[in-house]
Amino acid sequence: xxxxxxxxxxxxxxxxxxxxxxxxxxxxxxxxxxxxxxxxxxxxxxxxxxxxxxxxxxxxxxxxxxxxxxxxxxxxxxxxxxxxxxxxxxxxxxxxxxxxxxxxxxxxxxxxxxxxxxxxxxxxx
Numbered sequence: 001x002x003x004x005x006x007x008x009x010x011x012x013x014x015x016x017x018x019x020x021x022x023x024x025x026x027x028x029x030x031x032x033x034x035x036x037x038x039x040x041x042x043x044x045x046x047x048x049x050x051x052x053x054x055x056x057x058x059x060x061x062x063x064x065x066x067x068x069x070x071x072x073x074x075x076x077x078x079x080x081x082x083x084x085x086x087x088x089x090x091x092x093x094x095x096x097x098x099x100x101x102x103x104x105x106x107x108x109x110x111x112x113x114x115x116x117x118x119x120x121x122x123x124x125x
Contacts, residue, residue, distance in 0.1 A: 001026050002024045002116075003023050003114055003116035004021065004022055004023075004116060005118065012125075013123055014083060015123075016080070017121060019035070020076060024075070028072075028075055028096050031098060032098070032111070033095070034068075034096065034097075035077075035092055035095070036109065037088075037091065037121075039089060044109070048068040049068070050068045051106075054070075059107070065081065065084075066082070067080045077094060086123045087123075088123050090121060093116055095115050096114045098111060
């Protein structure tokens with residue numbers, strides 16, 4: 001099973017960027033898909049998650065700026081990032097895990113079974 005991220009790069013503050021992730025090796029139709037990020041010198045943190053039925057979860061700092069979406073037919077998930085800030089600079093990781101948990105659980109890594117290798121997003125001021 002592999003999760004492979006694409007996109008990322010360097011953008012000025014206020015700009016937009018999109019990262020995508022394609023899964024292979026199994027179907028993730030009934031799995032939650034998520035994005036986490038890790039800034040330099042910091043721990044990995046939750047960014048957004050989307051369930052198979054479309055319910056979305058976001059960490060507070062990105063609400064209203066980021067949008068997560070999924071395409072079950074393509075076994076993929078994307079993260080559209082608008083109004084980017086320098087503090088959004090991080091390595092962004094695609095992740096997936098089983099569903100069926102209470103809502104707060106999706107803000108953690110505890111249910112994640114699969115991780116991508118990460119893609120760098122750098123926002124300059």
